[in-house]
Amino acid sequence: MSLSLFLLLLFFPLSLSQTPPKGLLINCGAQSAAQFDGRTWLSDSGFVSSGSPKTLTSPFLLPTLQTLRSFPRQVKRHCYNVPVYRGAKYMVRTTYFYGGVNGADHPSPPVFDQILDGTLWSVVNTTRDYANGNSTFYEGVFLGQGKIMSFCIGSNTYTDSDPFISALEFLILGDSLYNTTDFTSFGLAMFARNSFGYSGPPIRYPDDQFDRIWEPFGQSNSAKASSDNVSVSGFWNLPPAKIFETHIGSEQLESLELRWPTALLPSSKYYIALYFADNTDGSRIFNISLNGITYYHNLIVIPSGVVVFASQWPLSGPTTITLTPAASSSSGPLINAGEIFYLLPLKGRTLTRDVIALEKVKESLRNPPLDWNGDPCMPQQYSWTGITCSEGPRIRVVTLNLTSMVLSGSLSPFVANMTALTNIWLGNNSLTGQIPNLSSLKMLETLHLEDNQFSGEIPSSLGDINSLQEVFLQNNNLTGQIPANLIGKPGLNVRTSGNNFLSPPAP
Numbered sequence: 001m002s003l004s005l006f007l008l009l010l011f012f013p014l015s016l017s018q019t020p021p022k023g024l025l026i027n028c029g030a031q032s033a034a035q036f037d038g039r040t041w042l043s044d045s046g047f048v049s050s051g052s053p054k055t056l057t058s059p060f061l062l063p064t065l066q067t068l069r070s071f072p073r074q075v076k077r078h079c080y081n082v083p084v085y086r087g088a089k090y091m092v093r094t095t096y097f098y099g100g101v102n103g104a105d106h107p108s109p110p111v112f113d114q115i116l117d118g119t120l121w122s123v124v125n126t127t128r129d130y131a132n133g134n135s136t137f138y139e140g141v142f143l144g145q146g147k148i149m150s151f152c153i154g155s156n157t158y159t160d161s162d163p164f165i166s167a168l169e170f171l172i173l174g175d176s177l178y179n180t181t182d183f184t185s186f187g188l189a190m191f192a193r194n195s196f197g198y199s200g201p202p203i204r205y206p207d208d209q210f211d212r213i214w215e216p217f218g219q220s221n222s223a224k225a226s227s228d229n230v231s232v233s234g235f236w237n238l239p240p241a242k243i244f245e246t247h248i249g250s251e252q253l254e255s256l257e258l259r260w261p262t263a264l265l266p267s268s269k270y271y272i273a274l275y276f277a278d279n280t281d282g283s284r285i286f287n288i289s290l291n292g293i294t295y296y297h298n299l300i301v302i303p304s305g306v307v308v309f310a311s312q313w314p315l316s317g318p319t320t321i322t323l324t325p326a327a328s329s330s331s332g333p334l335i336n337a338g339e340i341f342y343l344l345p346l347k348g349r350t351l352t353r354d355v356i357a358l359e360k361v362k363e364s365l366r367n368p369p370l371d372w373n374g375d376p377c378m379p380q381q382y383s384w385t386g387i388t389c390s391e392g393p394r395i396r397v398v399t400l401n402l403t404s405m406v407l408s409g410s411l412s413p414f415v416a417n418m419t420a421l422t423n424i425w426l427g428n429n430s431l432t433g434q435i436p437n438l439s440s441l442k443m444l445e446t447l448h449l450e451d452n453q454f455s456g457e458i459p460s461s462l463g464d465i466n467s468l469q470e471v472f473l474q475n476n477n478l479t480g481q482i483p484a485n486l487i488g489k490p491g492l493n494v495r496t497s498g499n500n501f502l503s504p505p506a507p
Helices: 127-131 241-245 352-364 413-417 460-464
Strands: 005-008 023-027 034-036 039-043 052-055 067-070 077-083 089-096 112-116 119-124 136-143 148-154 167-172 186-196 215-217 222-224 246-249 256-259 265-276 285-290 293-300 306-317 320-325 337-345 387-389 397-401 408-410 423-425 430-434 446-448 453-456 470-472 493-495
Touching: 023 077, 077 167, 089 148, 112 136, 119 136, 119 186, 119 337, 136 337, 186 246, 186 265, 241 246, 246 256, 285 306, 293 306, 352 397, 352 413
Parallel strands: 023 039, 186 215, 397 423, 408 430, 423 446, 430 453, 446 470, 470 493
Antiparallel strands: 005 306, 023 167, 034 039, 052 067, 077 148, 089 136, 089 167, 112 119, 112 148, 136 186, 186 337, 222 246, 256 320, 265 306, 265 337, 285 293, 285 320, 387 397
């Protein structure tokens, strides 16, 4: 078992600010921006181009739960495109409250997927929370790897009615937070964050300057404490001081067992942070183990606080934290709070060059496929209609197949920037305009543009593509002469009937 374990004391004199967290708050389905609790929530209309805004009639809802955006499940993916700062670390939070929006035939919420920048983040299942009258939120930490971060809702085989979303937040985190994670390779998906011994409302902004949510986790042997001596500015992850006001623990010299998180953990590697502070007289020293495996030996809890964390700890199923007092301890163990995230391996992104080119192709089509949003290739099960991609570290578009898709508009010359293309199949549509210069597509094997309304001359540069095996251009409005370098070329099947060519062909 390869473990990475760290102990962090309070060495960093950082100042806390009570200004609202920086980032974007998006109230999905809202018609206009509004102020809630001194913070501005934006309408989502500028971030998404599909779906329908809905307003719930349920009384006593928080403002951000009163509206939602609903998406037709027949389209497999719908995406928000959110501007971000490249290289900044973001806490992304999604909130869902169903409100029976899909009608009496669907009393329970749909189950669907959420996707962040081409990586399948999690399944969204709000059934239990909704049955108890509660909303559901998911939280993750991700790196802005470009100027836009895409968040997508995906309809899968288990989605039985239209998926939806109530709120979407992109909040910038400080550089110090969770910085033992390689965010170019992983995201962090929160599984639990709790304040132990606490039974009040969730702790968040302004107590937590990044508006992380610390949920209550009470237990019979919990106790009230003072956080006067805790300087949270020194903690790497900058927790709120309020979490140190309560704890679960005992003054007796006996072991403390804590089943946390209460839910079973999927088999994965986890980022775990446990927080401790003690302002009582005497010494409080104990060992920490997770499921019987030593997590930290002889932890000395001090008034100013300490956090012990592991960056990649493997866990699966039920989890028990055991705190065992050391022989030299005068008091029993205690614990104030904990966070646990599972490491989410990022699945890669389509090469930016291809993404930009496809966006230009999309702009040139009057009615592109409805699921042309987000990353074109990833996740693989949600790749764009008509797109086939390569595998490996450089994800490229290799096939563009929109045959018989009732398309109109034109073919953008930017298609030539997708230099890994081997097949372009756009036959049996109503595309107009000229055939662009495709000479940069050195790997192109088949070009099917038959049964459209292309006009102008056939680019002679097609004859310079040595890999070409098929050029189907029949039944268009092409004019001029068939380029001589396409005539009789060995291994090349050229079809041009049904056009208005001059004859004989060019010499």
